[in-house]
Amino acid sequence: MDHQQQRAGASPARTPAQGGGDFSGILIVLFIFIAFFALIVIPSTPSLTNGLSVVHQVPEGHVGAYWRGGALLKTITDPGFHFKMPLITQYEPVQVTIQTDQVRDIPCGTKGGVMITFEKIEVVNRLRKDYVYDTLLNYGVQYDNTWIYDKIHHEINQFCSSHTLQQVYIDVFDQIDEKMKDALQGDCTRYAPGIEIINVRITKPRIPESIRRNFEQMEEERTKVLIAIEKQRVIEKEAETKKKMAISEAEKNAGVSKILMEQKLLEKESARRQQEIDNQMYIAREKSLADADYYKVIKEAESNKLKLTPQFLELKFIEAIADNTKIFFGEKVPNMVLDQRLLGNFLQEVSREVSREVSGEEGISEVV
Numbered sequence: 385m386d387h388q389q390q391r392a393g394a395s396p397a398r399t400p401a402q403g404g405g406d407f408s409g410i411l412i413v414l415f416i417f418i419a420f421f422a423l424i425v426i427p428s429t430p431s432l433t434n435g436l437s438v439v440h441q442v443p444e445g446h447v448g449a450y451w452r453g454g455a456l457l458k459t460i461t462d463p464g465f466h467f468k469m470p471l472i473t474q475y476e477p478v479q480v481t482i483q484t485d486q487v488r489d490i491p492c493g494t495k496g497g498v499m500i501t502f503e504k505i506e507v508v509n510r511l512r513k514d515y516v517y518d519t520l521l522n523y524g525v526q527y528d529n530t531w532i533y534d535k536i537h538h539e540i541n542q543f544c545s546s547h548t549l550q551q552v553y554i555d556v557f558d559q560i561d562e563k564m565k566d567a568l569q570g571d572c573t574r575y576a577p578g579i580e581i582i583n584v585r586i587t588k589p590r591i592p593e594s595i596r597r598n599f600e601q602m603e604e605e606r607t608k609v610l611i612a613i614e615k616q617r618v619i620e621k622e623a624e625t626k627k628k629m630a631i632s633e634a635e636k637n638a639g640v641s642k643i644l645m646e647q648k649l650l651e652k653e654s655a656r657r658q659q660e661i662d663n664q665m666y667i668a669r670e671k672s673l674a675d676a677d678y679y680k681v682i683k684e685a686e687s688n689k690l691k692l693t694p695q696f697l698e699l700k701f702i703e704a705i706a707d708n709t710k711i712f713f714g715e716k717v718p719n720m721v722l723d724q725r726l727l728g729n730f731l732q733e734v735s736r737e738v739s740r741e742v743s744g745e746e747g748i749s750e751v752v
Contacts, residue, residue, distance in 0.1 A: 438470050445481040447513060449520055450474070456521050460513075476525050480513045482582060485528055487536045492544035494552055500589040502540060507532050507568065508583040515578020523576060531576050532568070539567045553591060553599065561586050 441464070442448040448461035451474045468475060490502040509532060511519060523530050543563060544552055552560075565584040572579040591599075 437468075439465055439467055440475055441465055442477055446477040446479050447516055449476050449478050449516065449525070451476075456517070458517055460516055478511065478516055478520065478525065480511055480516065482508060482510045484508050485532050487533055490537055490540050492541045494544050494549045495546060496548050498549045498592065498595065500544070500549070500552065500591045502586060502589045504587045505536055505540070505564070506585040507536060507564075507581065508585070510580045510582060512578045512580060515576075519576055519578040527576065527579070531572055531579055535568055535571065536564065539564055549591065549595065553589060557586075557588070 440448070442461055444463045446463060448459075448466060450457040450459050450461075450468065452469075452472060457473075466475075485507045487505045487507065488503060490505060491499060492502070493499050509528070511527075519527050543560065547556065561584045564586065565581055568584070569581040572581060
């Protein structure tokens with residue numbers, strides 16, 4: 385018991401000063417951590433934080449530009465994390481990809497003195513990465529104010545002052561964007577070659593209400609005229625179509641008639657040839673019959689020539705007399721004088737005539 389009390393009394397007791405020293409060390413470490421976190425982890429907000437940060441981030445599509453004591457440095461960094469000296473070096477991210485700048489409410493006066501307003505003009509542009517240093521050195525970070533915003537105001541006013549309201553609002557409105565693009569790119573190429581103007585989009589300008597109503601009425605009348613013209617074109621097309629159809633039908637009928645006529649001509653020609661063949665056959669047949677008859681007559685004449693002798697004729701005469709013999713009944717019989725000499729003379733004369741006829745027919749046959 386005494387021994388334990390002695391050991392307990394021998395152990396040194398802690399003083400309040402020692403406990404306070406441990407707590408102050410913790411506070412110092414905590415303060416250093418907070419300061420480091422403030423310098424490294426919270427570097428993104430501009431101005432004061434930008435100047436105090438050690439590590440900064442350049443976003444994609446941008447490059448980092450740096451100033452030291454207000455002087456632009458030639459160092460241009462790529463996207464990612466980078467280090468810089470706090471409070472001494474400032475940096476700005478500069479976009480090098482395609483961006484669209486919108487210029488709003490641009491008033492301008494036309495050649496006739498009418499005030500109109502372009503509500504919005506969009507300029508699609510890009511700053512080339514190789515020209516970032518030269519562009520920032522000459523025109524600063526807000527280079528687009530000089531070469532896009534202010535320039536578009538100037539070019540729009542120049543364009544309006546040289547054109548009438550009719551031209552600006554209707555006639556050449558579709559050409560304004562190209563003219564603005566060429567004007568912007570021409571000055572940028574000459575003075576700021578790093579700026580590339582890709583496209584310019586212009587909305588329809590706002591004009592006074594009374595003039596706008598007049599334009600609407602003009603457009604309505606123009607629309608009516610166009611409708612009438614289109615109707616006329618439709619009618620003309622329909623008439624032309626009907627004409628073509630009629631011509632086609634007439635050509636078809638003419639072709640059919642021609643074919644039918646040719647067919648009839650062929651039929652007539654065929655009939656004519658058939659008739660000629662029939663005629664030739666008839667002539668040949670009649671000629672054959674005539675030749676046969678002629679040959680028959682010749683042969684009969686020759687036969688008669690041989691047969692017609694005085695004796696034969698006398699025989700025929702006697703037969704004829706015998707055939708004509710009549711019997712008369714009555715008191716008196718008719719007298720008939722039959723002179724043999726006269727009969728002989730008559731038969732000789734008949735024989736000579738027959739001979740002359742036969743001789744004439746033979747002469748005719750020889751001539752044929």
